[in-house]
Amino acid sequence: MKTTPNLAPPPVRPRLDEPVLESIANALRADGVCVLRAPLPPALLAGLLRHFRSIDDRSFKRAGIGREDEHQLNRSIRSDRIFWLDRDNQYVSAYLNWMEELRLGLNRHLILGLFDYECHYAYYDRGAFYKKHLDAFQGDTNRVLSTVLYLTPNWQARDGGELAIYPSVVHGEKETHTPLLTVEPRFGQMVIFLSEEFPHEVLPVQRPRYSVTGWFRVNSSLGGTVDPAS
Numbered sequence: 026m027k028t029t030p031n032l033a034p035p036p037v038r039p040r041l042d043e044p045v046l047e048s049i050a051n052a053l054r055a056d057g058v059c060v061l062r063a064p065l066p067p068a069l070l071a072g073l074l075r076h077f078r079s080i081d082d083r084s085f086k087r088a089g090i091g092r093e094d095e096h097q098l099n100r101s102i103r104s105d106r107i108f109w110l111d112r113d114n115q116y117v118s119a120y121l122n123w124m125e126e127l128r129l130g131l132n133r134h135l136i137l138g139l140f141d142y143e144c145h146y147a148y149y150d151r152g153a154f155y156k157k158h159l160d161a162f163q164g165d166t167n168r169v170l171s172t173v174l175y176l177t178p179n180w181q182a183r184d185g186g187e188l189a190i191y192p193s194v195v196h197g198e199k200e201t202h203t204p205l206l207t208v209e210p211r212f213g214q215m216v217i218f219l220s221e222e223f224p225h226e227v228l229p230v231q232r233p234r235y236s237v238t239g240w241f242r243v244n245s246s247l248g249g250t251v252d253p254a255s
């Protein structure tokens with residue numbers, strides 16, 4: 026007799042506990058950056074990675090620089106491939122629910138006026154990188170907070186692909202080349218930082234690297250239209 030596989034129930038609503046929210050808000054207020062070792066349940070992480078891996082290679086696009094011009098490709102700056110997310114998948118939907126709780130919580134704690142969240146999967150094949158950049162230029166964008174959730178299973182130091190975050194560049198001062206901190210892309214780890222503040226780069230990857238990158242945005246559009254995700 027054929028048996029139906031015993032599928033685990035979907036992770037309906039992973040909780041964002043108040044103490045965790047407070048620690049994120051405090052770190053962002055004090056340092057502008059926050060690293061969380063494992064904020065999401067393993068079942069959700071596994072579901073996301075399964076979904077990520079099930080997507081056809083051809084659906085992943087070469088990432089452009091700047092949201093407005095997807096065609097402005099510059100492989101010397103970045104060589105990852107991306108897939109924008111929506112609520113079609115139950116695990117993505119659960120992730121977006123958690124992010125929505127975080128958005129509301131951060132608005133309560135930090136009065137940031139975060140309006141929405143957009144995110145994509147990012148796939149870095151062996152040899153891929155993303156050179157030093159800012160996710161937002163002051164006054165020129167509505168991205169306020171950048172988030173990255175890492176999904177590479179069993180990451181080891183020799184796999185590379187660390188995220189190096191550099192100190193904020195003060196106008197007129199020389200840029201430093203020593204990172205403020207280096208985030209290892211360990212499975213389940215998440216980093217959140219102020220998009221306009223910190224230049225950062227993804228060091229060359231030695232083994233396929235999986236992540237979910239996203240941005241909390243403010244609605245800075247005129248005339249009531251929110252600019253769409255590219």
Ligand SMILES: O=C(O)CCC(=O)C(=O)O
Pocket residue numbers: 147155160173187188225226227236238
């Ligand atoms: O994956 C990371 O660690 C950072 C990615 C990034 O900086 C970006 O996509 O803008």
Ligand SMILES: [Fe+2]
Pocket residue numbers: 158159160171225
């Ligand atoms: Fe970035």
